[in-house]
Amino acid sequence: MKEHPIIELKNITKNFGDQQVLRGIDLNIYENEFLTLLGPSGCGKTTILRIIGGFEEASDGQVLFNGDDIAKLPPYKREVNTVFQKYALFPFLNVYENVAFGLHLKNVDEDVIINKVDKMLTMVGLKGYEKRDVTSLSGGQQQRVAIARALINEPKVLLLDEPLGALDAKLRKDMQIELKKIQKEVGITFVFVTHDQEEALTMSDTIVVMNDGIVQQIGSPIDIYNEPQNRFVAEFIGESNIIEGTMIRDCLVKFDGIEWECVDKGFRENEEIEVVLRPEDMDVIPATDAKLCGKIVSKVFMGVHYEYMVETANRQYKVHTTENYELGTEIGLTIDPYDIQVMHIG
Amino acid sequence: MRHFKGLAYPYVAWSFALIALPLLLIVLYAVTSGDNSLITIHFTLDNFRKIGDPVYMNVFAKSLEIGLIVTLICLVMAYPLAYIISWFNDEIQSILILVVTIPMWINTLLRTYAWVSLLSDNGLISQLLGIVGIHAPAMMYTNFAVIIGLVCDLLPFMVIPIHTSLTKMDYSLVEAAKDLGANNFQTFRKVILKLSLPGVINGVTLVFLCSISSFVVPVLLGGRQYMLIGNLIEQQFISIGDWNFGSAISVLLAIAILIVMSLMRRIDPDEKGEK
Numbered sequence: 001m002k003e004h005p006i007i008e009l010k011n012i013t014k015n016f017g018d019q020q021v022l023r024g025i026d027l028n029i030y031e032n033e034f035l036t037l038l039g040p041s042g043c044g045k046t047t048i049l050r051i052i053g054g055f056e057e058a059s060d061g062q063v064l065f066n067g068d069d070i071a072k073l074p075p076y077k078r079e080v081n082t083v084f085q086k087y088a089l090f091p092f093l094n095v096y097e098n099v100a101f102g103l104h105l106k107n108v109d110e111d112v113i114i115n116k117v118d119k120m121l122t123m124v125g126l127k128g129y130e131k132r133d134v135t136s137l138s139g140g141q142q143q144r145v146a147i148a149r150a151l152i153n154e155p156k157v158l159l160l161d162e163p164l165g166a167l168d169a170k171l172r173k174d175m176q177i178e179l180k181k182i183q184k185e186v187g188i189t190f191v192f193v194t195h196d197q198e199e200a201l202t203m204s205d206t207i208v209v210m211n212d213g214i215v216q217q218i219g220s221p222i223d224i225y226n227e228p229q230n231r232f233v234a235e236f237i238g239e240s241n242i243i244e245g246t247m248i249r250d251c252l253v254k255f256d257g258i259e260w261e262c263v264d265k266g267f268r269e270n271e272e273i274e275v276v277l278r279p280e281d282m283d284v285i286p287a288t289d290a291k292l293c294g295k296i297v298s299k300v301f302m303g304v305h306y307e308y309m310v311e312t313a314n315r316q317y318k319v320h321t322t323e324n325y326e327l328g329t330e331i332g333l334t335i336d337p338y339d340i341q342v343m344h345i346g
Numbered sequence: 347m348r349h350f351k352g353l354a355y356p357y358v359a360w361s362f363a364l365i366a367l368p369l370l371l372i373v374l375y376a377v378t379s380g381d382n383s384l385i386t387i388h389f390t391l392d393n394f395r396k397i398g399d400p401v402y403m404n405v406f407a408k409s410l411e412i413g414l415i416v417t418l419i420c421l422v423m424a425y426p427l428a429y430i431i432s433w434f435n436d437e438i439q440s441i442l443i444l445v446v447t448i449p450m451w452i453n454t455l456l457r458t459y460a461w462v463s464l465l466s467d468n469g470l471i472s473q474l475l476g477i478v479g480i481h482a483p484a485m486m487y488t489n490f491a492v493i494i495g496l497v498c499d500l501l502p503f504m505v506i507p508i509h510t511s512l513t514k515m516d517y518s519l520v521e522a523a524k525d526l527g528a529n530n531f532q533t534f535r536k537v538i539l540k541l542s543l544p545g546v547i548n549g550v551t552l553v554f555l556c557s558i559s560s561f562v563v564p565v566l567l568g569g570r571q572y573m574l575i576g577n578l579i580e581q582q583f584i585s586i587g588d589w590n591f592g593s594a595i596s597v598l599l600a601i602a603i604l605i606v607m608s609l610m611r612r613i614d615p616d617e618k619g620e621k
Contacts, residue, residue: 053521053525054524054525055521055524055525074524074529075521075524075525076524076525076526076527076528076529080525081525081526082521082522082525084518084521084522085518086516086518088516088518088519088521088522089522090519090522090523090537090540092540092541101523101526101536102526102527105526105527105528105532105536106527149526150525150526153526153527
């Protein structure tokens with residue numbers, strides 16, 4: 001699947017006035033993949049989308065589409081379509097006319113259009129809504145119309161700019177699953193922009209974590225979550241305990257004065273490093289058996305699990321577990337070697 | 347807010363005294379005959395019958411014609427102007443809009459006199475044309491002069507609402523159209539034009555209403571014989587002194603204006619409300 005990228009961004013920079021929002025982005029987007037640009041607001045993720053869509057021009061660098069430079073191509077000549085943040089449905093057209101907009105421009109036969117619109121509306125679950133005024137639809141329904149309106153043009157890549165941002169939590173979850181299903185069904189590349197890490201983890205094949213106009217890490221959701229490459233990624237995605245330590249040698253790391261077995265290799269001997277420990281990977285054991293001991297100082301019920309803050313000799317650890325312990329209990333903590341993620345500092 | 351309600355009463359009183367009362371008086375004049383004292387009031391519809399006279403109907407027809415021509419010219423000139431202004435950044439836009447409205451700072455009378463000196467037989471325009479060897483036709487006291495005067499007067503009323511609707515337009519709709527394959531012309535025709543329609547309707551309504559009821563410009567640029575509805579009303583009130591007939595014309599004009607406004611409102615997508 002990953003033999004040849006459909007979109008290549010090469011050393012893209014973008015300045016707005018004297019502010020640099022993208023500082024040298026290199027990114028390959030492959031066929032049929034669900035790629036998510038993830039980052040806090042202002043990190044430049046939407047700007048990347050707009051450069052691919054043709055609404056902004058990169059200040060420097062190349063945008064290749066199937067190997068051709070498309071930097072100068074206007075949006076209407078690009079084989080990509082966009083689902084806009086606020087849907088941008090035409091208020092003066094009904095659902096049918098909105099979805100048919102692109103095909104009407106191409107002077108497609110009305111019979112063919114009727115057929116295709118019908119297929120699209122069936123796919124997004126809005127069959128029978130053809131004559132409805134778009135302004136009378138709910139947010140979720142408008143969202144579906146926007147997706148249908150984009151996909152009917154059979155783009156090679158669909159760009160989605162925080163499309164679920166305006167929906168409530170329940171609807172968001174449903175749409176996440178549905179979007180993923182639609183992507184599988186039409187078999188094209190989706191480039192999805194979000195600041196919601198959970199959304200990114202559940203939907204994506206590839207996540208691109210961004211901050212400050214720089215790509216922090218590219219990888220599968222599992223890679224990104226389990227092996228964050230730096231502090232920003234570790235903190236942005238999921239919860240974590242981040243601890244400075246020393247890499248004694250391959251597969252042996254020391255932090256809080258204790259040596260731990262791990263699975264990371266390729267660091268210099270005695271290199272200063274940072275360790276990421278996910279709260280759910282911290283195992284509670286009897287204090288008598290443990291290298292690392294502490295006292296529970298806070299306890300919050302989170303639904304499925306409890307979140308404890310455990311005060312140890314050097315710091316507080318955040319621990320997630322389904323077990324119920326009393327406040328003030330002395331417990332021991334241990335971490336399996338493969339649950340310790342060692343990162344370079346910086 | 348409720349305990350501030352009392353503060354609205356003076357306003358209501360003033361509105362009644364300054365707006366409603368004069369209107370009621372005009373209606374009263376329109377449906378009575380001229381020989382009234384405070385005690386005896388003779389109601390009659392003769393004033394309205396009189397308007398049916400071809401002499402007066404011609405005035406109505408002519409006003410309508412001039413109004414339509416002026417509105418059309420204003421629309422054709424104002425739309426591109428407003429559209430081009432909307433391309434610039436905010437600062438330049440407000441300067442350009444200021445430039446468009448500057449003529450409004452000058453009294454209509456003065457502006458119209460300026461046209462008199464430009465258009466008259468030995469005015470600036472015919473002298474300039476004379477230099478290049480063209481003998482200028484008489485321009486004063488023609489439809490041409492009146493239309494120029496009115497267009498000049500009313501153009502800002504067309505530019506501003508159109509410009510406002512163009513700038514408050516949701517730009518993501520324009521991007522969406524381009525994204526879906528519309529080139530610049532198609533985007534304009536299918537999206538921008540539709541989104542600016544409320545402004546166009548407002549502008550058309552304003553300009554049309556102002557031009558059919560204008561009277562300074564027709565008098566100065568059209569001459570004393572040039573008669574539009576506004577002049578007719580003025581003549582009835584000031585020169586002839588038939589307040590009753592003048593009021594009847596005013597009432598009819600007001601009704602016509604209300605009809606035009608309600609028609610315009612029907613076209614306006616913003617006024618449709620929930621379906």
